Amino acid sequence: MSERGTEGDMSEAKVLVVYFSRTGTTRLLARAIAGMLNADLEEICDCSDRVGPGGYLRSLLDALRRKPSEIVPAGLSVSAYDLVVIGSPVWAGSVSAPVRSYLIENRAQLPQVAFFCSFGGRGADEALRAMRALAHRPVVAECKVTAAAAHQGAYAAMAGFAQALKRHLARMREIEWIG
Template sequence: MSEAKVLVVYFSRTGTTRLLAQAVAKMLCADLEEICDRSNRAGVAGYLRSLVDIIRKRPVEIVPAGRDVATYNLVVIGTPVWASSVSAPVRSYLVENRARLPHVAFLCSFGGRGADKAMTEMRELAGKPAIAECKVTAAQARRGANAAVAVFVRVLKGHIARFQALEWMC
């Protein structure tokens, strides 16, 4: 029986989603990859550029992924919530990889609201349901968000165990 391969990919403008993605990757012994876009999103101008990208739902140019999602059993995708939407770089990543994504799980950080809508949008962009979703406020993330992340990881580990048991039976 082979070990399940897990990839955690994320975009983080301010570092909040990065903290969550790193924690999940560490707990799952997963590979970690940052989604990098070619736009400068720093400061007020970057914030406004991000807002315009979301309102127009336009794709943004991202740096090509270094890891092939098709070689993984599970891909955890992390995004900040921008104006009740998935971030533009994650939107582009999902569109580019939709046909090759294996099982997916979603992770988001948000300021106050909009996480449910962003998760719905991620499911639509991925073209499949998530095996688990985790929504963490920025304040919780700064305090560690240990409980929410631990529950999320426990659900993912359960899924991985079932996947491995099914593989063994085949």
């Protein structure tokens, strides 16, 4: 599934926001950041059934085993973008299995990256650390948002992250002008 953000003034930079969301929390954050950056938006579609208690248990086991899952091939090519922002829920102190798979499958083509995660209690630092290791490249910025903050206001929760990414993209444009 892909959509185009409509807010912001980032017409010169091509940004893609990619995310997986089992419960909808990470989706809220992804839509907010995509809107603020006028970015394309793509949801990672997992082939596993993650609905209900059985899906929760399957997700927990995949996270504990650090096991990638089978995902639907991406519809948008990361190599067509200047920046890819990737979002994941935190599962048992780790990156979600579908995002793990996405990073493994796309890491050779990834341009600059930024990461965000949604979490219930703890484990966000470890999830972001795993995402950095899987991407095999420096990270422009990172953001961690509790599920409670996301549901109270996704735009407010992501505002500082969006500003950091806009500043980075502006610096990229300045360097292009100099070069």
